[in-house]
Amino acid sequence: MSSHTATLRTEATAIHSTGGRRTSALARRRARTGFILTIPALILVTGVVLVPIGFAIWISLNNWPLFGDINFTGITNYLKIFQDPIFLQSIGFTLLYTVVVTPPILVFGYLLAAFVRSNRPGTRIFRTLFFLPTVVGLTTLSFLYYVELRPGFGLVNVVLGALHITDGQTAWQLNWVTALFAVSALVVWFATGTTMMLLLGGMQSVSAEIYEAALIDGANAWQRETRITLPLIKRNVAMALVLSVIGSFLAFQQFLIITDGGPGTQTTTIVMWVFHKAFVDQQVGAATAMGVVVMVVIALLTSIQLFVLRERDSQ
Amino acid sequence: MTAVRTRAVAPTRGTRHGGSGANLVFITVGVLLSILFAGPLVLAFIRSLQDESQIVQAPNAGSLVGLSFQNYITIFTKLPFFQFLGNSLLVSLGGAVGNAVITTLAGYGLARFKFRGSGLVFALILVALMVPFQALLTPIYLEFNVFGLINNRLGLIIFYVTFNLPFGVFVMRNTFASIPRELEEAAYVDGDSVMGTLFHVLRPMALPGVATVMIFTFLACWTEFLGAFTFLTSEDKQTLPVALLGLSEGSYGQVNFGYLIAGSVVSLVPCVILYVALQRYYVQGLAAGSLKS
Numbered sequence: 001m002s003s004h005t006a007t008l009r010t011e012a013t014a015i016h017s018t019g020g021r022r023t024s025a026l027a028r029r030r031a032r033t034g035f036i037l038t039i040p041a042l043i044l045v046t047g048v049v050l051v052p053i054g055f056a057i058w059i060s061l062n063n064w065p066l067f068g069d070i071n072f073t074g075i076t077n078y079l080k081i082f083q084d085p086i087f088l089q090s091i092g093f094t095l096l097y098t099v100v101v102t103p104p105i106l107v108f109g110y111l112l113a114a115f116v117r118s119n120r121p122g123t124r125i126f127r128t129l130f131f132l133p134t135v136v137g138l139t140t141l142s143f144l145y146y147v148e149l150r151p152g153f154g155l156v157n158v159v160l161g162a163l164h165i166t167d168g169q170t171a172w173q174l175n176w177v178t179a180l181f182a183v184s185a186l187v188v189w190f191a192t193g194t195t196m197m198l199l200l201g202g203m204q205s206v207s208a209e210i211y212e213a214a215l216i217d218g219a220n221a222w223q224r225e226t227r228i229t230l231p232l233i234k235r236n237v238a239m240a241l242v243l244s245v246i247g248s249f250l251a252f253q254q255f256l257i258i259t260d261g262g263p264g265t266q267t268t269t270i271v272m273w274v275f276h277k278a279f280v281d282q283q284v285g286a287a288t289a290m291g292v293v294v295m296v297v298i299a300l301l302t303s304i305q306l307f308v309l310r311e312r313d314s315q
Numbered sequence: 316m317t318a319v320r321t322r323a324v325a326p327t328r329g330t331r332h333g334g335s336g337a338n339l340v341f342i343t344v345g346v347l348l349s350i351l352f353a354g355p356l357v358l359a360f361i362r363s364l365q366d367e368s369q370i371v372q373a374p375n376a377g378s379l380v381g382l383s384f385q386n387y388i389t390i391f392t393k394l395p396f397f398q399f400l401g402n403s404l405l406v407s408l409g410g411a412v413g414n415a416v417i418t419t420l421a422g423y424g425l426a427r428f429k430f431r432g433s434g435l436v437f438a439l440i441l442v443a444l445m446v447p448f449q450a451l452l453t454p455i456y457l458e459f460n461v462f463g464l465i466n467n468r469l470g471l472i473i474f475y476v477t478f479n480l481p482f483g484v485f486v487m488r489n490t491f492a493s494i495p496r497e498l499e500e501a502a503y504v505d506g507d508s509v510m511g512t513l514f515h516v517l518r519p520m521a522l523p524g525v526a527t528v529m530i531f532t533f534l535a536c537w538t539e540f541l542g543a544f545t546f547l548t549s550e551d552k553q554t555l556p557v558a559l560l561g562l563s564e565g566s567y568g569q570v571n572f573g574y575l576i577a578g579s580v581v582s583l584v585p586c587v588i589l590y591v592a593l594q595r596y597y598v599q600g601l602a603a604g605s606l607k608s
Contacts, residue, residue, distance in 0.1 A: 027429075033509050034428020038436050041421035041480055048477035049443045052454035059454060112348070120341045128594060129349040132356060135590040135597070136583040137538030139556040143563055143579045144359050147572045153371050155358065161373075168373070193352065197601055250449050253540040257560065271449045275545070278453045288453045295450035302445040 053295070060292050064285035066278070077289035086265050087290060090273040097180060097269070098248035104188045105244050106237070109195025114225065116196070117203045127200070131193040138190050142257040145186050149173070149258065156182070176266035179259045183267070187254060191244060198240045202233030235308050242305040246298055270294060356583065363387070363577040370572045386577035394567055396578065398551060399558040403537060403582070406468055406554060410475035410536035411529040414483050417476060418528055419521065422487025423513060427499070437484075444481035448474070452545055459546060466548040474546060475536045483528040486600060490524030491517070523596065530593050531600035534586055555582040 063073045081087050116127045133141060148154040151169045161168020172182040206229060214224050230237070252271040255261060261268035261276075268276070274294065278287035362370060364382035372378070390396040421440070425433055448455070455474065456465065464470025494517060502512040513521075543554045550561070559582065561567065562575045590597055 030428050031430035034424040034430040034433065035436070037420045037424030037428065037509075038433075040417045041440060041484065042436060044417065044473065044477040044480060045439055045443050047458075048455060048474060049446055049451070050439065052451045052458060053442075053446060055454040055458060056451055059457070115344070115348070118341075120338055122342050122345055126345040126349060128591065129353040132353050132587065132590070135534065136356065136586050137534070137556075139538055139540045140559070140579045140583045140586075143559050143575055144355070146563055147362075147370070147576060150371075150572075153373050155374075158373050189352070194601075197598065246447070250447055252449065253544075253556075257563065271541070274449070275452065275541075278456075279545070284453050284457070291450040291453060295446055298447045298450065299445050306441070306445075 056288050056292055056295070059285055060289035062285050064283075064288070066282035066284055073285070077285045078293075081286055081289050081293070084286075086268065087270075087273055089265065090268045090270045093176075093180075093267060094249060094251060094270045097184065097251060098245055100180065100184045101187050101191070101248050102241070102244045105191045105195050106241060108188065108192040109240060110199055110237075112192060112196040113199035113203055114229075117200055127196075130196060133190045134193040134197075138187070139253050139257070141186060141190055142254045145182075146258050149182055173259050174263060176263060179263075179267050183254050183258050186258075187248070187251075191247065195240045195244065198243070199233060199236050202236030203229060206232050238308045239305060242301055242308070246301050246305075249298065249301075250294075356587070359576060359583075360580055363573070363580045365573065367571055367573045370576070386573040387581070390574050390578055390581075394562075394574065395551070396555075396558070396581065399553055399555050400581065402468065402547075402552055403554040403556075406471050406475065406543070407533045407536040409468070409472035410479065411533040413472060413476040414479050414532040415525050415529045418480060418483030418487045419513075419525060421480075421484050422489075422524070423491050423517075423521075425484065426488045426491035427496075440481050440484050443477060448478050449541060452541070456545060465546055466552060468547070468552055471543060471546050471554075474542050475532070475539065478542075479532045479535055482600070483532065486527050487521070487524050490521055494520045523599075526593065527596040527600040530589055530596050534589060534597075537582075537586065 060077050061072060061074055062070050063076070064070050112130055116123050116130065145156075148156045149172050151157055151171050156172075157166065157168045157170055160166040160170070170178065172178045210228055210232075211224060214228055219227065250271055251269045252275070255267055255269050255272060259267040261272050265273075270290070271294070274287050274290045277283050277290060281287075361379070361382070363386055364384065365378065366381070366383070366385060369378055421436075424430075425437060459465050459467075459470050459474075462470075464473065498516055498520075499512055502516040507515065538556065539554075540556045543557050544560070547553055547557065550558075553561070555578070559575060559578050562578055563570065567574075
């Protein structure tokens with residue numbers, strides 16, 4: 001942000017120094033126009049983001065049933081939610097899920113990006129096809145996967161059975177470990193394309209001369225990757241990492257559709273439990289306190305991401 | 316913001332020592348990976364043509380006999396899928412157009428008009444990027460309820476536009492910043508107004524940015540689940556993804572996998588067509604849109 005304000009200031013002084021009164025009157029009018037153009041965006045952000053943030057903090061400090069009397073209870077909700085065993089369990093499960101899916105998404109995404117960055121024949125078509133799962137969206141894929149996970153006829157089981165890896169009768173959702181594994185496999189398949197595209201953007205800006213020089217120096221493929229490509233695209237990697245972590249941390253529909261949080265509540269994610277608290281248990285105060293906790297965590301993660309991006313912009 | 320280029324690719328070592336043998340290996344691996352990533356979608360389409368008794372049997376000699384569009388016919392005639400499709404189209408188009416209009420104005424204002432507080436305006440818009448809507452479901456629900464925006468497709472559109480604003484503002488700000496200033500100045504000298512300049516002079520050059528914002532927002536709304544699930548409460552207003560949940564939970568009687576697969580294919584086909592047709596714009600949006608999930 002500081003570099004942004006710096007450019008602002010220099011342009012402002014430029015306007016003031018070049019002309020006399022007329023220029024500055026024009027500058028004032030243009031400044032007003034500029035502000036007016038941003039008003040619709042500001043109204044939406046204020047109404048749907050800023051006010052709800054303040055409102056969320058207020059709700060979280062009250063005992064707030066969906067219907068009925070509301071009364072101020074201070075930080076009681078925050079104390080209570082951290083004694084709620086299912087909330088704690090959902091945090092643990094969501095973190096575990098994040099840890100499970102993130103490394104493969106990054107590794108496979110990197111490998112795919114390295115695979116499609118050359119201009120061999122077919123590269124563009126491959127890029128398009130690898131990215132299709134991301135475009136289709138996780139919700140639709142989860143419904144299709146839900147059918148294909150069925151024991152006996154679901155294609156996941158049929159294929160695993162044909163390869164003699166399983167007997168083809170696995171009911172993945174009956175055990176939280178196999179359920180986690182099944183959902184993670186879907187998400188890795190779905191999200192690898194996104195990471196590929198993000199890393200590809202960085203790889204394409206690495207100049208060919210560097211690789212040529214490395215080749216002349218006798219560097220092998222592994223060395224070129226780890227000593228040249230990786231250091232030069234480390235900001236893209238960081239961005240892809242943070243995005244993957246945020247996406248996993250906010251997981252909702254893949255578990256709702258495929259496991260419905262079960263068996264029991266064992267595969268319930270944080271966002272699922274916030275939703276349940278608010279709209280099933282109708283304890284809006286407690287649900288909102290959980291939401292505030294999620295918000296703080298994500299804001300921290302996004303700050304890291306913006307910091308990384310700013311670094312890149314100032315390069 | 317590095318846009319991912321799909322056309323002009325910097326020559327890398329691939330071209331240097333890639334003989335035809337290496338190319339053959341490359342294509343083979345590429346085709347196998349393509350089957351891994353796109354194959355399941357083709358398979359889903361074939362499955363959608365099977366009848367229920369074929370779906371619930373392991374693949375056998377009769378699996379591909381008598382394929383028909385019966386599942387599609389049923390979900391569109393016996394189940395309200397036209398309604399769901401219409402709802403999805405309405406909120407997605409509404410979100411895309413609304414976001415394009417608002418971010419065009421804001422991007423133009425931020426890129427071209429230096430005003431005190433523009434940094435603050437930009438920072439406030441960034442807040443929408445840093446805060447996940449998942450954490451604000453309850454306050455937004457209560458607030459929308461006051462304004463009659465719950466179970467209201469307009470409410471969902473407002474929600475979609477807001478949370479897709481930040482990436483759109485990035486795209487449009489960069490779009491306007493890359494247009495030469497001289498064009499606008501000439502228009503001002505000719506006495507054209509700000510909006511006149513925007514529509515007559517800048518429009519052709521801003522269109523790629525607008526296309527990026529629209530296609531990206533459309534697909535984000537089309538595939539969105541949690542917001543639609545929370546804010547639309549009656550069946551007649553539901554969008555496709557939420558309607559599919561009803562199918563998978565058996566809201567329309569016994570769970571029918573054929574209907575569920577056919578409904579999923581209905582929901583994924585527009586994504587594939589839009590993406591393949593307008594890939595360049597989509598990928599440009601991804602670089603900016605990757606700021607959000």
